[in-house]
Amino acid sequence: MPKPKIFRTITGKEISLPVFFPDATRAVLKTLDSADIESTKTQGILVNTFHLNNFPGSDVIKEHGGVRNFMSWSGAAISDSGGFQVMSLAKKFGGKNSVSDEGVKFKVPNTKKRILFTPKMSIDLQIVLQTDMVVVLDDFTDIDANSYKERETVERTIMWAKECKQIFQKAIEDQKIPPEKRPYLLGVVQGGNDPALRKECTERLVDIGFDGLGWGGWPIQDGKINFETAKIIARNSPEEYFLYGLGVGKPEDIVESVNLGWNIFDCVLPTRDARHKRLYVYNAKTIDDIDVTSKNFYSFYVPDKEVNTHDHNPISTACDCLLCTRYDRSYLRHLFQVGDMTAGRLATIHNLRFYSILMEKLKIIYQNKNV
């Protein structure tokens, strides 16, 4: 069976793989509006169920008929379950936040509310969001987890995955959602750095049956990605499955992951780095000359350095974004110096175009490989 080359949205769009979804956690890609996102040729975005449930709340999203209408976005959209946030919140606030088989108990940030976030809530909310891919709630295996904790999180992840699938299917039937409007359902593989546990988790999730699997957990280990885990999940997944590297990653990590069969990615790096004055720049002179399989195919450009004050060159000649086609280095430095938000906007647009060019280049390689 051939690998899927198409990601179909519930609005009828077809997106070829691999694809990168930047993180619009709160239904906004920081500093950009939806027209800006379109201009970067970004195909889809990732929103977060947990955060959108807090603000503005599912009733508001429901009134709009989904998060896409809410933010006037016509591309693809995936909703994250909230599993990762639950982990980071539990870690940050500890104490009264706890994970049990029922779900996650925690205090809602910035409020006095304490709620139990369950697999059912996550799925129900994601269906309200009307995204193209729904992600099951998973129990995050911490990078420092001992083998007992690793086992526990995997068992709970599988239990919740089963529950999520049943709730998902029931919702589809109850709401009479036609097949072409049915979102994809993604299982998430946990198990930390234990290869046998990762394999087992993958197999048991495949037995339950999903449209794809996510590479869960913390992707970084001593600053490097554990590609052994990526290989194990990919090898034990059906050919037609979507393989989604959750939170992956740096450009070179995406290149390597695509090589191992992964085809969907999301990461905060391009947007966060842009706001933190780190721009991704291809070393090639033109877009045509870019070779993402070569070593060191890109560099970082730090826009607010003093040396840029009198530099009238564009940030990159191998880029066709708003920043590179209209403004020069001197002006961008000025915008960062005076602390204007436009600096963040132009830098974010640039970094997103860098990533969309990366995916366009990988698409060509990927499609040639699968002919």
Added chain:
RNA sequence: GUGGCAUUAGCUCAAUUGGUUAGAGCAUCUGCCUGUGGAGCAGAAGGUUGCCGGUUCAAGUCCGGUAUGCCACC
């Protein structure tokens, strides 16, 4: 012309009654950011304390002179 106040890092300012190696913010330079509570974090460099002399074991700090600036009064 007389009196008062000021002068310390590129910039704005700290530094008990004279007492270790004169500090901080911004700017500069390095690095970091991975299913985003964060336009964030870490680190480095940067000084003949306006200049000349004096008192003292010890001076950014006290004294005399001088330069520059601000204020007040003739």
